[in-house]
Amino acid sequence: GAVVSQHPSWVICKSGTSVKIECRSLDFQATTMFWYRQFPKQSLMLMATSNEGSKATYEQGVEKDKFLINHASLTLSTLTVTSAHPEDSSFYICSALGTGYTDTQYFGPGTRLTVL
Amino acid sequence: LAKTTQPISMDSYEGQEVNITCSHNNIATNDYITWYQQFPSQGPRFIIQGYKTKVTNEVASLFIPADRKSSTLSLPRVSLSDTAVYYCLVGAPRNFGNEKLTFGTGTRLTIIP
Numbered sequence: 515g516a517v518v519s520q521h522p523s524w525v526i527c528k529s530g531t532s533v534k535i536e537c538r539s540l541d542f543q544a545t546t547m548f549w550y551r552q553f554p555k556q557s558l559m560l561m562a563t564s565n566e567g568s569k570a571t572y573e574q575g576v577e578k579d580k581f582l583i584n585h586a587s588l589t590l591s592t593l594t595v596t597s598a599h600p601e602d603s604s605f606y607i608c609s610a611l612g613t614g615y616t617d618t619q620y621f622g623p624g625t626r627l628t629v630l
Numbered sequence: 631l632a633k634t635t636q637p638i639s640m641d642s643y644e645g646q647e648v649n650i651t652c653s654h655n656n657i658a659t660n661d662y663i664t665w666y667q668q669f670p671s672q673g674p675r676f677i678i679q680g681y682k683t684k685v686t687n688e689v690a691s692l693f694i695p696a697d698r699k700s701s702t703l704s705l706p707r708v709s710l711s712d713t714a715v716y717y718c719l720v721g722a723p724r725n726f727g728n729e730k731l732t733f734g735t736g737t738r739l740t741i742i743p
Contacts, residue, residue, distance in 0.1 A: 516676075518673075520673075548730070548731075550733075557717070557733040557734060557735055557736055558674070558717075558733040559733070560730060560731070560732065560733075563730060605671065607673045607674075608673075609673075609674075618664060618676055618679055619664075619676075619731060620676060621666075621673035621674045621675070621676075622673050623672055623673050624671065624672060624673045626671065
């Protein structure tokens with residue numbers, strides 16, 4: 515139980531294009547999901563908290579107009595990187611807060627974004 | 631959010647028991663302690679969670695002293711596949727409105743054959 519998926523697992527795009535990453539909780543409903551970013555050899559950095567049916571809460575320093583988050587259902591949150599640039603290349607990981615479990619965050623497998 | 635401090639790296643031989651200690655001096659009353667394992671290019675995997683004393687599951691044990699200012703993850707008889715980064719996190723359940731987790735540097739555990 516408590517499986518979280520992400521799609522795509524990797525994506526390569528040209529600078530200036532937008533990329534959408536999906537995060538799904540497969541066997542549980544998640545009113546709250548989180549989006550993280552991880553650069554090589556570094557720890558995970560929280561970007562935003564996504565709540566179903568409401569606007570996402572962004573961490574300080576994260577541009578909300580650049581990283582659009584939509585949590586339209588209890589099992590799906592999406593992160594759109596708009597007008598991507600090479601410095602946005604990173605490993606993006608989502609997590610979902612379990613319900614009926616001990617409030618544990620369950621993480622997706624991550625999405626590797628490379629912007630050329 | 632309670633800050634955590636862990637050793638940056640540890641080495642151990644196969645078959646040994648490995649103990650990774652995490653300090654969280656300003657842990658709050660409602661905070662739980664959770665450990666995750668991360669392999670390269672993968673999302674973190676939940677290992678174990680606890681509030682106080684000792685918790686054991688099929689893969690690890692978690693020891694938390696009475697003052698809760700530290701915790702120790704114990705991995706019995708490690709194998710090469712246990713080589714990974716281990717993160718200790720402290721956070722409160724959703725009902726207390728502080729379910730965000732802050733990742734520290736983690737401990738890079740290397741198992742030597």
